[in-house]
Amino acid sequence: MPDKLHELTAHELHDLLVSKQVSAREIARSYIERIEAVESRVKSFVTTTPEIALERAAAVDEAIAGGAEISPLMGIPGAIKDNMSTRGVLTTCSSKILHNYRPIYDATVVEMLSRQRYVMVGKTNLDEFAMGSSTENSGFFPTRNPWNQEAVPGGSSGGSAAAVAADECAFALGSDTGGSIRQPASFCGVVGMKPTYGRVSRYGLIAFASSLDQIGPLTKDVTDCALVLNAICGKDPCDSTSLDVPVPDYTKSLVADVKGLRIGVPKEFLGQGTDPDVASAVRSAVDLLVKLGAEAKDMSMPSMDYGLPVYYIIAPAECSSNLARYDGIRYGLRSKSAADTVSLYEKTREEGFGAEVKQRIMVGTYALSAGYYDAYYLKAQKVRTLLRRDFERAFDEFDVLVTPTSPTVAFGIGEKADDPFAMKLADVCTIPVNLAGIPAISIPCGYKNGLPIGLHIIARGLDEETLIRVAFTFEQNTDYHRRKPAL
Amino acid sequence: MRLTKEDIASVAYLSRLELSEEEKDKLTEQINRLLESFATLQELDTSDVEPTSHVIPVSNVFREDVSRPSLPVEEVIANGPQVAENCFVVPRVVET
Numbered sequence: 001m002p003d004k005l006h007e008l009t010a011h012e013l014h015d016l017l018v019s020k021q022v023s024a025r026e027i028a029r030s031y032i033e034r035i036e037a038v039e040s041r042v043k044s045f046v047t048t049t050p051e052i053a054l055e056r057a058a059a060v061d062e063a064i065a066g067g068a069e070i071s072p073l074m075g076i077p078g079a080i081k082d083n084m085s086t087r088g089v090l091t092t093c094s095s096k097i098l099h100n101y102r103p104i105y106d107a108t109v110v111e112m113l114s115r116q117r118y119v120m121v122g123k124t125n126l127d128e129f130a131m132g133s134s135t136e137n138s139g140f141f142p143t144r145n146p147w148n149q150e151a152v153p154g155g156s157s158g159g160s161a162a163a164v165a166a167d168e169c170a171f172a173l174g175s176d177t178g179g180s181i182r183q184p185a186s187f188c189g190v191v192g193m194k195p196t197y198g199r200v201s202r203y204g205l206i207a208f209a210s211s212l213d214q215i216g217p218l219t220k221d222v223t224d225c226a227l228v229l230n231a232i233c234g235k236d237p238c239d240s241t242s243l244d245v246p247v248p249d250y251t252k253s254l255v256a257d258v259k260g261l262r263i264g265v266p267k268e269f270l271g272q273g274t275d276p277d278v279a280s281a282v283r284s285a286v287d288l289l290v291k292l293g294a295e296a297k298d299m300s301m302p303s304m305d306y307g308l309p310v311y312y313i314i315a316p317a318e319c320s321s322n323l324a325r326y327d328g329i330r331y332g333l334r335s336k337s338a339a340d341t342v343s344l345y346e347k348t349r350e351e352g353f354g355a356e357v358k359q360r361i362m363v364g365t366y367a368l369s370a371g372y373y374d375a376y377y378l379k380a381q382k383v384r385t386l387l388r389r390d391f392e393r394a395f396d397e398f399d400v401l402v403t404p405t406s407p408t409v410a411f412g413i414g415e416k417a418d419d420p421f422a423m424k425l426a427d428v429c430t431i432p433v434n435l436a437g438i439p440a441i442s443i444p445c446g447y448k449n450g451l452p453i454g455l456h457i458i459a460r461g462l463d464e465e466t467l468i469r470v471a472f473t474f475e476q477n478t479d480y481h482r483r484k485p486a487l
Numbered sequence: 488m489r490l491t492k493e494d495i496a497s498v499a500y501l502s503r504l505e506l507s508e509e510e511k512d513k514l515t516e517q518i519n520r521l522l523e524s525f526a527t528l529q530e531l532d533t534s535d536v537e538p539t540s541h542v543i544p545v546s547n548v549f550r551e552d553v554s555r556p557s558l559p560v561e562e563v564i565a566n567g568p569q570v571a572e573n574c575f576v577v578p579r580v581v582e583t
Binding site for chain 1: 498505510517521533550
């Protein structure tokens with residue numbers, strides 16, 4: 001039996017389970033011990049669930065002994081971002097307003113993973129209600145980057161990305177509204193995908209911005225990304241925006257071949273504002289793909305500059321509506337000092353929400369209010385159409401677009417906390433993808449000062465297969481994904 | 488047009504947030520900065536552009552109207568901060 005099971009990928013663990021070299025309990029114990037060893041330095045989790053993990057692993061071993069077929073994620077330790085509902089297990093959104101909330105049902109994605117008998121090891125930290133780019137906005141504590149504990153892990157799925165990078169789980173689920181899977185995956189040197197809007201059910205994902213939110217995997221390599229996608233994609237009657245289209249077997253796209261692939265390189269994301277070392281790592285990655293048979297061409301996406309303002313109107317508008325439900329009546333925090341109904345709402349929300357969440361609720365309420373709706377919200381929705389058209393035009397000519405995932409490597413904890421505008425620039429490459437509803441993946445493509453650099457690959461709607469194929473080809477010809485942080 | 492602290496106070500009321508004076512000052516500054524950054528959108532002519540509220544063209548998703556078991560009431564109210572007799576307790580809303 002290999003002595004460091006927690007360092008293995010999900011598919012490597014699966015092979016060991018199939019060949020009966022290890023038991024699910026041995027795998028679970030290895031991860032639980034790893035969490036005990038490093039969690040005080042990384043702080044990926046809001047809640048760890050070692051008892052549930054051991055219980056489920058024992059049930060898996062029993063099933064295997066009984067001759068059950070071993071599905072790809074069966075007995076594999078996974079972590080769930082703490083904005084996805086888990087029956088009976090605290091689900092806080094890293095917010096004081098939900099500090100004691102225990103859902104009475106599982107999110108559809110959690111149910112789908114459970115059907116494969118994955119082993120839950122815990123619920124991961126996030127920027128409160130997924131609003132932020134560093135996980136410093138958690139209402140409880142910041143998560144740290146496993147590569148350098150003075151740096152942020154990115155966000156908002158910073159806990160999920162850090163947990164995968166630190167080998168505290170074999171895979172994790174995150175949610176991505178403007179880059180919240182891909183940017184932390186980039187900062188932590190792991191693989192993260194935001195699928196096409198509607199590919200994955202959002203039922204049980206606690207809503208932030210409903211027209212942008214999408215759940216996706218964070219994994220140690222591209223093969224695991226395909227396996228988790230296989231487990232979570234598909235139509236769900238409980239989410240009317242989930243797409244009723246066939247789901248391919250994504251493992252069939254694990255093919256190292258990019259011959260004839262047409263790559264567009266939008267110049268807007270490699271110039272001013274992008275760290276030259278990040279830009280050069282992305283250029284080298286494109287060069288490698290060209291060497292392997294792809295064609296690449298510089299191109300322009302003129303409306304991309306408008307992505308940030310459009311996002312920072314639409315996301316807060318939807319958030320102000322979605323977060324109206326936190327009123328201190330049915331769940332979560334209730335202020336103890338209220339005298340009447342309105343003051344109960346006002347005081348509960350004042351005490352329960354953090355500064356970033358309050359700011360976004362305020363901006364959204366203002367942008368939707370009478371007299372300002374046309375100037376802000378409607379205008380932003382129209383520019384959103386222009387952004388979509390830019391992508392449609394680009395995909396007439398190219399199969400994928402390649403950019404950095406973020407213009408820099410992970411920044412220092414506290415470095416941008418006082419300047420929300422500098423922080424928002426970390427998402428400039430990822431936000432337009434959410435606005436257009438298309439899929440994109442981040443994979444490691446280099447390092448600067450010991451911190452990972454992410455390669456961002458974007459494809460047309462529902463073409464996750466091409467993302468998997470390109471990412472897999474790159475991974476097969478590099479070893480960035482094999483490096484581990486020294487923890 | 489800049490928002491005043493009074494404007495912020497009225498948006499806070501609409502948002503049902505009882506902000507402190509310091510928060511109102513800070514948000515007045517931050518939100519004005521954000522609104523200034525939105526001004527670039529006015530550079531674009533969007534007179535003939537349809538708005539995108541949703542990226543996929545889905546509307547009126549129906550299902551059969553058949554009854555299904557509900558969640559158990561005891562479980563539903565178990566998360567309530569104050570409950571009694573299978574109900575959520577709220578402050579008095581009707582004058583006596």
